[in-house]
Amino acid sequence: MTNGRLKARGARPGGQTIRRAVAVLRTLAIGGERGVPMAEIVQATSLTRPTVHRIVHVLIEEGIVERSDRTGNYAIGRQVPELALARPSRSPLLIAAEPHLAAASAQLGDTLFLTVRTGLDTLCVARRIGNYPIQVLSIEVGVRRPLGVSSAGVAILAAMPSAEARKIVLANETRFGAYRTDVATVLGQIQLARRRGYNLRDVGLVQGTKSLSAWIRAPDGQPTAAITLSAIRNRLNPRRAIEVADALVATARAIEAATPA
Structure with missing residues (x-):
């Protein structure tokens, strides 16, 4: 079963991988500073554990996700707020x-x-x-x-x-x-x-x-x-x-x- 957010979009070459990564990031955003364990990411996104593991570790390599040595949880990386500075205006x-x-x-x-x-x-x-x-x-x-x-x-x-x-x-x-x-x-x-x-x-x-x-x-x-x-x-x-x-x-x-x- 795929994530509901993914099913709602039309197919586009290369799009599925990006949407899966975005689904993972949104799940991590809910965890805030506490972070989210791997099992919860899998449950929330309805993706397989190997798929989530692969996405998370690519995002870690890119500085978009971080893993806590103390808890083992995954969280939004510190590079994300830096990227957000490119769009500082309020809605x-x-x-x-x-x-x-x-x-x-x-x-x-x-x-x-x-x-x-x-x-x-x-x-x-x-x-x-x-x-x-x-x-x-x-x-x-x-x-x-x-x-x-x-x-x-x-x-x-x-x-x-x-x-x-x-x-x-x-x-x-x-x-x-x-x-x-x-x-x-x-x-x-x-x-x-x-x-x-x-x-x-x-x-x-x-x-x-x-x-x-x-x-x-x-x-x-x-x-x-x-x-x-x-x-x-x-x-x-x-x-x-x-x-x-x-x-x-x-x-x-x-x-x-x-x-x-």
């Missing part, structure tokens, strides 16, 4: 969102996150810490997760047509196990978020927390991002959850209006 979405994130965080008092879709993943691109004494810092900027795992990912999928969302969820099926979820659970969460007009997660990624997300559409109408508030459970009781949802949805619409076409 129009991030520029448009910053004042609205600041205003919403000041109004609500809890930590807000801006998460964007990138392929089959979500990527946290901004975090605004609130002024309430207890803050939930559930995710760092730069952390990548499969679409459908986080509150933001479910919200983004809920804004898509059902068939498109289901296709992405099925493509990520092999990756869900590491996050203790499955296809049926994610599809159920998407349906509920679609009915509500936002996503409310009663059990956050951090024990004892809740999160609430509203999707953001690009100027072309495609769901491209989400704004998320994470808080300790007693901060999101049913009454306040409705108030927060209204504020987040309004903030999402303001970000959409401010994002240039």
Whole structure:
């Protein structure tokens, strides 16, 4: 079985190897500084172990991947941030969102996150810490997760047509196990978020927390991002959850209006 991301593309000479390498790199990006063991790379990409081993070691030779002598895990190499310096400009979405994130965080008092879709993943691109004494810092900027795992990912999928969302969820099926979820659970969460007009997660990624997300559409109408508030459970009781949802949805619409076409 090949990775869902690979199957979605048309065949092109030499393209399969490159796509497999990109799938490996995206998996390593999720591992961050901790890195990812070989077995998890194989599981996440649905490639054979010899194939993954060959790709990883070529990337190590090129300085794109590194292996930890202490843990044996593989991680994105230090040369990658150096390459990224060639494109240092921030996205129009991030520029448009910053004042609205600041205003919403000041109004609500809890930590807000801006998460964007990138392929089959979500990527946290901004975090605004609130002024309430207890803050939930559930995710760092730069952390990548499969679409459908986080509150933001479910919200983004809920804004898509059902068939498109289901296709992405099925493509990520092999990756869900590491996050203790499955296809049926994610599809159920998407349906509920679609009915509500936002996503409310009663059990956050951090024990004892809740999160609430509203999707953001690009100027072309495609769901491209989400704004998320994470808080300790007693901060999101049913009454306040409705108030927060209204504020987040309004903030999402303001970000959409401010994002240039």
